[in-house]
Amino acid sequence: MPAEIDTSTAHPARRYDYWLxxxxxxxxxxxSGDAVAAAFPEVRTAAIENRAFMRRVARFLAGEAGIDQFLDIGTGIPTSPNLHEIAQSFNPTARVVYVDNDPIVLAHARARLDSDPNGSTVYLDADIRRPDDILAHPDVRQALDFSRPLALMVVAVLHFVPDADDPYRVVSRLVSELPPGSYVVLSHATSDFMPPSTATEVNDADKATKVTFQFRGHDEFARFFDGLEIMPPGITSVAHWHADDESQPRPTAAETAVYGAVARVP
Incomplete structure (x- = not known):
């Protein structure tokens, strides 16, 4: 095991992999995953539905919207079909940059993320809290053409960025580099649909296992989209976003506790 991989402390990407x-x-x-599940037993449903949301969004962007460039921050441990597989199934020349800050994600990404030879798949070891490091990185600038529309994917990541790290500044900085016609995809855990006692128990479980985590409500989530055009059906449960073709009945908003939305840069 590489020395930089700390197996003694829970990491969000690896915990997410466990729930999946x-x-x-x-x-x-x-x-850590079991501690959260003890407080909120539906957390595995939430993880599964969040992943399915990402895949539906990828099909929408690559298919209907014609997007062929993606910046995916907080990609997590690869699971197939991953973003680049979906995008390149529509356009073999699609280019995807994955960003995460867990060394084990990097190891798996290098081993598994095989791009179509006509496109490109790049992995960057970086932290969303330092957006300028991501935007200025030569690998990002080489892979993506910021003069053309692209998609910024920040899926199930921002609830790990506390207010002290100013997540709104982070998102605003990332969006500021996107040309008109680009898309912004976000999902975020919420306690809007759970009893306050459950939210407290989840927070306590995260603190006890040294995971930084913060629920945000509907209005707090909506703030991330300031100045953007939110696409139909708006801000909704990830289980309900363009999910007509998914198995029915769908999980409720309370069972997923994750908001999702897609917005366009005007």
């Missing part, structure tokens, strides 16, 4: 039924996680990740 993956095997790329460690004891600390499983203990």
């Amino acid at each position: 039924g993956g095997k790329d996680n460690f004891k600390a990740d499983r203990e």
Whole structure:
């Protein structure tokens, strides 16, 4: 195990992998995941539905919207079909930059993220809290053409950025580099649909396992889209975003506790 991988402390990407039924996680990740699940048993449903939301959005952007460039921040441990596989199934020349700050994600990304030879798949080890490091990185600038529309994907990441790190500044800085016609995709955990006691228990479980986490409500989530054109159906549960073709009945907003939305840069 590379020395830079700390297996003694839970990491969001590896915990997410555990909830999705993956095997790329460690004891600390499983203990943290189980602690949250004890407070909110539907958390595995939330993780599964959030992943499905990403895939539906990818099909919409690559298919209907014609987007062929993606900047995916907080990609997590790869699971197939991943973003680049979906995008390149519509356009083999699609280019995807994945960003995460967990060394084990980097290791798996290098091993698994095989691009179509006509396109490009790049992985960057960076932290969303330092957006300028991402935007100015030569690999990002080489892979993506910021003079043409692209999609910024920040899926199930911002609830790990506390107010002290000013997530609104982070998103605003990232969006400021996007040309008109680009898209912004966000999802975020919310306590709007759970009893206050449940939200407290989830927060306590995260603190006990040293995971920084912050729920945000509808209006707080909406602030991330200031100045953008939110696409139909607006801000909704990730389980309900263009989910007519998914198995029915869909999980309720309370069972997922994650908002999702897609917006266009005017």
